[in-house]
Amino acid sequence: MILVVGGAGYIGSHLVKELVEKEEVIVLDNLATGHQESVDERAVFIKGDLGNAEDLEPIFSKYPIKAVMHFAAFSLVGESVQDPFKYYENNVANTLTLLKTMLKFNVKNFIFSSTAATYGIPEEEIILEKSNTAPINPYGRSKLMVEQILADFHEAYGLNYVVFRYFNAAGAHESGEIGEKHDPETHLIPIILQHLLGQRESISVFGTDYPTEDGTCIRDYIHVTDLAAAHIKGVEALLDGSKQAETYNLGNGVGYSVKEVIETCENVTGKKANVVLADRRVGDPARLVASSNKIYEDLGWKAERGLESIIQSAWEWHKKA
Ligand SMILES: NC(=O)c1ccc[n+]([C@@H]2O[C@H](COP(=O)([O-])OP(=O)(O)OC[C@H]3O[C@@H](n4cnc5c(N)ncnc54)[C@H](O)[C@@H]3O)[C@@H](O)[C@H]2O)c1
Ligand SMILES: O=c1ccn([C@@H]2O[C@H](COP(=O)(O)OP(=O)(O)O[C@H]3O[C@H](CO)[C@@H](O)[C@H](O)[C@H]3O)[C@@H](O)[C@H]2O)c(=O)[nH]1
Secondary structure (H helix, E strand, O other), X not given: OEEEEOOOOHHHHHHHHHHOOOOOEEEEEOOOOOOHHHOOOOOEEEEXXXXXXXXXXXXXXXXXXXXXXXXXXXXXXXXXXXXXXXXXXXXXXXXHHHHHHHHHOOOOEEEEEXXXXXXXXXXXXXXXXXXXXXXXXXXXXXXXXXXXXXXXXHHHHOOEEEEEEEOEEEOOOOOOOOOOOOOOOOOHHHHHHHHHOOOOOOEEEEOOOOOOOOOOOEEOEXXXXXXXXXXHHHHHHHHOOOOXXXXXXXXXXXXXXXXXXXXXXXXXXXXXXXXXXXXXXXXXXXXXOEOOHHHHHHHOOOOOOOHHHHHHHHHHHHHHO
């Protein structure tokens, strides 16, 4: 069995939907930002907190867990600057409780959701896993701290792990049953689509004076179903022993500016957006684009879906949501 912590959230629920086809799955989630109805009904759902050993230990006692996939975190950059305690407590301290419990029950395979925010303001156009990590906010630092803890635990206790640094996750499941449902929503693509559905008056473009071709920020958008596929390859590599301690970028390798994303949403939906040019949002790097060659070479994974397909799937979901 595989324990998915945070499996009621956006990315976790998409992974669960794919993983239940292959494995028995238990989801632990406190529903702080997740939705129980997003959890595939073939998975066992347990409401609980990864920071409570009393919630964790009965699960590890009862079920033969061979790996843990850890998606649970707080992940709003701005909020992490306002309230860093919340982030270090949930993302780092609570993760330590999870790791301690795993070691107590001799479960030694761990998949961790990290982020492009660990790179801070990158020096390279295309970011490699070995590029410098210098996060510029508590959220990114909390994720990098866990990465460092994992490397130490691997050396000291034989904990095996795969860290995935996601770039910008977006899109919805092709079944149309689940999609991106953050509240509040801060991510660009769902905000644009909500606007095009008449749920928001306009879209603000945060910053038009970045050193990019059209002055707006460039990001690497990755379909959430592609992310799920990478996680399945990652956990298989841990379970068959071929990988023990790896960090992989997960992106498309193609960057799109905020203006290009808005245009693509207009093309896909056939609707015109009301765009307001606004000031920069604090803490946004101008450009974040991944090289995902390492995971292609090691595990044969690459992103299958581009920006249009991401937006098309998200649009199908938002029209119904
Ligand atoms: N969305 C992105 O673009 C993106 C990019 C990079 C990294 N990430 C990382 O991916 C992971 C998933 O992101 P998401 O967008 O699906 O977020 P999300 O908020 O939708 O999902 C997180 C889930 O974890 C649960 N959770 C939080 N704290 C918990 C706790 N203490 N105990 C039990 N459950 C808890 C929440 O209820 C929620 O269901 C996070 O770790 C995030 O930092 C996301
Ligand atoms: O209303 C909006 C919302 C966003 N943006 C811009 O759109 C881009 C993408 O923003 P957003 O969708 O919020 O994603 P990011 O801030 O790039 O962060 C995401 O991607 C990071 C990795 O790249 C992860 O670390 C974060 O968890 C995840 O939220 C940025 O330039 C924003 O400034 C706007 O212009 N207007």
